[in-house]
Amino acid sequence: MDGCLVPVYAGAAQYWRLDRDAWERVLDAVQDLGFEVVETYVPWGIHEIAPGSFDWGEIDARKDLDAFLDLCHARGLHVLARPGPLIDAELTDFGFPERVLLDPRVQARTAVGTPHFSLARGFQPPHQFPVPSYASEAYYTEIAGWFDAVCPVLARHVAPTGPIIAVQSDNETSYVFWDEPYATDYADDSLARYRDFLLARHGSLEAVVTAHGQAYASLESIEPPRDCRIVARRDVARHVDWLAYKEAQVRSAVSRVARMLRERGLADVVIFHDVSDSWRTPLDLARLEADPEVDWVGMNQYRSPAEYRDIVTQARFLSGATRLPFVPELGAGRWAHHPVIPTPGEEELTALSAIMHGIRAFNLYMLVERERWTASPIRRDGTLRPEFARLWREVAAFLREHEFWRFERRPDVLALLNYDVCRLSAALTTLHDAHVDLLGLPAALRSVDADLGLEWDLRREADVGDPASWLGSVLVELGRLRIDHDIADTHLGRDRLDRYRVIVLQSLGFMDPVDQARLLGWIEDGGHLVVGPAIPTMDPAFLPCLVLAHRLDGPGTARVGAGQITWVQDSIAAAGTVATTSPGDADRQSVTCDEPMLDLVLHRDGPLGMLFAANPTPAALRATIAISDATRLVPAWPRGGGATVPAPWTVDVPARTVRAWRVEP
């Protein structure tokens, strides 16, 4: 902003839920804790008091958005604004006006034709509501009315003359968490869009008939699958087309809402989107961020210490797949109906683990507590919860003290999840009925067996967290070898592929030809692709496709243009190939450690380094560390953590904690 770099270390404060006379005290507390960016939703259903009529503080002073933004600006605070239309925030009806939700033309439909209630999957008190359809034109007409009202207010406060530095398009666009393939959306508008999608994808009705193996008499007669009916390869295309459509529907909704914001005076501000907690179908982060209307995509994180490995994967995935790895909602406390309320120690581990593994921007949700939320550092009257305030004040101070935004990880290696593997695995599931999540059924009961002639267990291979899967095993081995790496999926664009010298590609023998061609171009320009356990010889519908395979007759290595491709069936050998062929960088510091259970990540800023060590285990660990070209190790986290560590660098890391040291040459 104005030539200054503004790190996005933000915290949420929801003005309409705070007493008007507490705003100043609350914002004082925000700044006192060391935060300079405030995030807030702007909820449609709160401001709309009658159709087309809005309260901006004239009736209820807490709704005076102008005043809140002015107050932020006067204090030098930046603002992330999230006007929906979907909000959640534990609001009744998720912040929608009831009249909009009750319009049958707006409502999504389930596979059995009913409206889709918000409680269909997940527990979202205090009241069930019919979820809108992302395909409904009536819905977008209503959104336009809301944006016509709210966007002029926001536009008055956009930086540099105002505090707003970014605006979010919709929120967690994923069918209100009921994102299984055959759950919803079978609304009429959605089915019409599905048919248009098929025409665009296949080119003609005849081509759709051929691909699906169905005798469709007309476009209108095409019906999507309403449960998994895959028995053999011939059934796959019809099902994965439905999943691909739903992915496109989510992207289209986010893009359209972003465009609607831009058209109403928000053309020159960053537009971002937050994905709830998944990078799998129907979510598609790489393509979401590649959309010209969307500048930036992040993913929320409400994890426990037991999910440390998931935190690592998520941070590395965001590092690989997005421009600026961002957690738009990083748990600071929890919603009132969350089953587990974290302690400050647990939040310290989860937040610092995310930062350690690559998160560079975050929004503490909620920095300021409000109704239906607990365990924030700032109460809604502006007083502090001392134990949580201490933690977040220290985190903010640590980041600023070291100007952490200057540091970055720069791995040469990228692991690519195969989006087609994940999509087919999702297609082969069932029991997507409403409320099945309440029954505690074993996951295996929801899987469908089909005779697809695959040599590998599709479900296991689709789970990158399973160390028995090929890619999961490669990632474990890369960790053991301390080879820093990012993660993304096969929809990643060429510009981002070019950041890496070695890519490890998961393949079970089928893959989208366009994605293969993109990788082939990258290889020809000098990249080294390590693929396994199979090389793709088919497209996702199991039709022959030899874009990559015709470069190799069998496992081994072949030169392709300026680069090379290596097909390795064994995962340990694949990681070994990466280790021997990754060129590394002689200018960079490298780290060795004699304690394999200790996770280490080195961030760099020129000659300086910031070394993080995470001990996710229940026992304390002691390790001796060596870092090339470093002479001093200065404790950085926890702050005030003692004197410079004398060489040789033996460090103690208590159970379930993260430590950090500034590394000086």
Place this chain on the structure above:
Amino acid sequence: MIDAGWLVTDLDPTTWRNVTPLIHPSTFFRAGEPGEHGLYVLHAAGRPLRVVDTRTGVRRDLAIPDVLDPRSVARDLYSLGEWDRVHVIDRRHLTEVGRLAQDPSNREMTIDAYYRLTYHLLWDDSDGYVTMPARAPDWRGWTYEGIQRFVANLPEAATLGIAVTSEAGLEIGLVLDVCRGRVVGVTTFEAFGEPLTSLSPSPAGVAHLWQRLEDRALAGPGRSPSTRAALPAFVIVMSRVALDALLANGSKRAALRAAVRRGEACWNRSRVVRPGNGVDRAS
């Protein structure tokens, strides 16, 4: 019972950490207990689709016949002695539960009534979902009807105070505001402003909490300016041991009487003894 506009404010993290494990709906819906060794047979109109053992995964070795009589299939499999519980589920039943639950007219229900409807749709008397042994008809003695009766007997506007203590201090300090049979407010002792640090399961402890709730009602909003609380109608102070016994025991009345006898619980309600007139420790 739960108002769609309820205010849930000032939740002290310690109280809430101890409360939330008790409130998730899946606790009340699921047939199997956590950690239980179960066998699940999924069928569609009698045709077996999938058989899953919670420990070993898919069981193709079990020769499951067509499920003509789900109860006898469950009974026969259970008699093998391999599992703690056998579940026989008709896939169509789950679809029908979802379809009926999501009828547009059900939007009007309170969330608890909606879940209760869904519960009865799932666990109706049909053979849609059969378990052997049968699941308990209530959750450790708690029934929706029992809670409804309790709420219905409260004054039109009432506040309830619940304190659970242990050697570590106050584990739960919960306040519920009820109006015309609906819970309109939930908060914790944090709403009192001044901390309430020592409470014992004694008449003095109950009287102290009662007084704080009265002060809250009479003095006004505290940290909750949007709600004006009613006078207290029921207050209970108990030990963690008493709470655990109360949760586990099928007879709540017996568990409570035993806890009162041991000096582990003490309570008062406005319709029996008004505050200031002493505390009923026995009824």
